[in-house]
Amino acid sequence: MMRTLHWFREDLRITDNTALYYATNQTDEGCLAVYIITPKTWLDHDMAPCRVDFILRGLHVLNEQLMRFNIPFLIQIVDSFFDIPDLLLTICHKYKIDAVYFNKQYEVNELERDHKVSSLLKLHGTAVYSYHDQTIIEPQLIRSKQNTAFTVYGFYRKAWVAYYQQNPVSLLPLPRQQSKPVSLITPTIFPSEIPGFDNSIKSDYWPSGEIAAKKRLDYFIANIISDYKINRDIPSIDGTSKLSPYLACGMISARQCLEAAVRFNQSQLASGNEGAMQWLDELIWREFYKMILVYFPRVSRHKPFKLNTDKLNWLNNEEYFSAWKRGNTGFPLVDAAMRQLQETGWMHNRLRMVAAMFFSKQLWLDWRLGERFFMQNLIDGDLAANNGGWQWCASTGNDAAPYFRIFNPITQSQRFDPEGRFIRQYCPELNHLDNTAIHQPYAKHDIFSTSLHYPQPIVDYKSTREEAIKQFKNLK
Numbered sequence: 001m002m003r004t005l006h007w008f009r010e011d012l013r014i015t016d017n018t019a020l021y022y023a024t025n026q027t028d029e030g031c032l033a034v035y036i037i038t039p040k041t042w043l044d045h046d047m048a049p050c051r052v053d054f055i056l057r058g059l060h061v062l063n064e065q066l067m068r069f070n071i072p073f074l075i076q077i078v079d080s081f082f083d084i085p086d087l088l089l090t091i092c093h094k095y096k097i098d099a100v101y102f103n104k105q106y107e108v109n110e111l112e113r114d115h116k117v118s119s120l121l122k123l124h125g126t127a128v129y130s131y132h133d134q135t136i137i138e139p140q141l142i143r144s145k146q147n148t149a150f151t152v153y154g155f156y157r158k159a160w161v162a163y164y165q166q167n168p169v170s171l172l173p174l175p176r177q178q179s180k181p182v183s184l185i186t187p188t189i190f191p192s193e194i195p196g197f198d199n200s201i202k203s204d205y206w207p208s209g210e211i212a213a214k215k216r217l218d219y220f221i222a223n224i225i226s227d228y229k230i231n232r233d234i235p236s237i238d239g240t241s242k243l244s245p246y247l248a249c250g251m252i253s254a255r256q257c258l259e260a261a262v263r264f265n266q267s268q269l270a271s272g273n274e275g276a277m278q279w280l281d282e283l284i285w286r287e288f289y290k291m292i293l294v295y296f297p298r299v300s301r302h303k304p305f306k307l308n309t310d311k312l313n314w315l316n317n318e319e320y321f322s323a324w325k326r327g328n329t330g331f332p333l334v335d336a337a338m339r340q341l342q343e344t345g346w347m348h349n350r351l352r353m354v355a356a357m358f359f360s361k362q363l364w365l366d367w368r369l370g371e372r373f374f375m376q377n378l379i380d381g382d383l384a385a386n387n388g389g390w391q392w393c394a395s396t397g398n399d400a401a402p403y404f405r406i407f408n409p410i411t412q413s414q415r416f417d418p419e420g421r422f423i424r425q426y427c428p429e430l431n432h433l434d435n436t437a438i439h440q441p442y443a444k445h446d447i448f449s450t451s452l453h454y455p456q457p458i459v460d461y462k463s464t465r466e467e468a469i470k471q472f473k474n475l476k
Contacts, residue, residue, distance in 0.1 A: 010103075054245060058249060095182060137160065161269060212246070221261070329455070362406075
């Protein structure tokens with residue numbers, strides 16, 4: 001006779017949920033589910049208010065799904081991760097739980113929390129089972145011939161594909177219906193907001209929950225993926241999956257995404273439709289950054305992957321930082337990107353690179369400040385992906401852009417938003433400019449530039465580029 005508890009974290013779904021599947025199949029006395037809100041830790045980890053709102057709305061959807069399987073759902077609120085071990089022990093005693101199940105997370109604080117939870121529960125006679133679920137392939141399974149972690153993406157990708165072809169992954173069935181449901185002692189209250197997280201992003205932008213995630217995946221596969229390679233860099237069109245918020249919260253699994261893409265690509269993984277192949281590559285990049293988090297935990301502690309780059313002498317310029325955050329740098333594509341983030345809680349991936357590289361190499365500001373600002377505002381904030389992306393742009397990370405590779409925000413604008421459609425959407429004060437002037441409003445001192453209600457460029461691209469290269473060259 002055994003009763004189980006599934007602890008939801010970043011796996012807010014019932015489909016292809018490893019720990020939930022086993023928790024419901026290894027019990028004959030019912031399965032209880034719990035989600036624990038930790039406002040202080042969320043603040044410490046710079047969780048965006050729009051992401052908190054997205055999670056809270058997703059919990060309602062998840063509860064409705066769990067009810068169909070007779071799995072009652074507890075929502076608990078404690079200050080921080082430090083309070084979770086005692087809380088879970090109390091729940092286990094209160095509901096006579098024999099075993100706790102959860103899916104692993106790879107960040108340093110989360111690993112420490114889980115170790116304390118497991119130690120305390122086991123000490124009091126409760127079994128603990130944890131599973132790899134965030135990635136398609138367990139991070140530790142992809143290693144070099146020298147049995148070391150990969151640090152170059154190209155080599156990692158080759159090994160990842162080879163491993164998957166020999167060890168394909170299947171989706172798990174739905175959880176088992178519980179014939180003896182656990183009775184909740186007190187009814188669950190689902191909060192609609194958490195103090196300290198004032199969200200201003202419209203919920204219409206991001207319908208929450210597993211059902212919405214699956215609809216988006218189906219739409220992407222049916223209408224977008226075939227041209228993904230061509231359209232993914234054009235911010236003015238719906239050319240990307242927009243699944244990142246759902247993946248970050250676990251409302252859909254990476255395995256589901258892979259399975260849908262491979263099925264579209266006629267079961268091919270290493271060849272086939274260029275759009276599908278490109279998107280599969282993005283999924284493997286996600287795996288790569290999760291692996292880096294596991295083997296190089298310093299990136300969770302605000303340290304660069306390339307330790308010598310910690311010697312770089314970044315500027316401390318609040319005026320630059322403020323202009324960048326508000327979208328008032330005088331570089332239209334950068335400003336439009338930052339305003340998109342503030343309005344929608346999301347930023348197009350091409351623009352994340354443009355904005356991050358401008359921040360770290362044109363403004364010469366510490367990449368960690370920009371990384372934190374993104375986390376504080378992104379609905380898809382994920383430490384591994386966000387940190388990996390910022391360190392790639394700042395040339396401080398593994399397999400990063402060479403220090404001398406610096407995106408020109410003007411040519412990026414001309415190339416990926418040639419008619420200024422995206423710029424016009426988020427910088428309406430530039431709407432009257434033609435398709436040439438909109439990329440460099442102040443390039444010519446004509447009648448238009450004198451009447452613009454738009455800031456002058458805060459830096460000179462050419463000189464700041466030269467200075468950034470000089471700084472990197474001087475590193476010992």
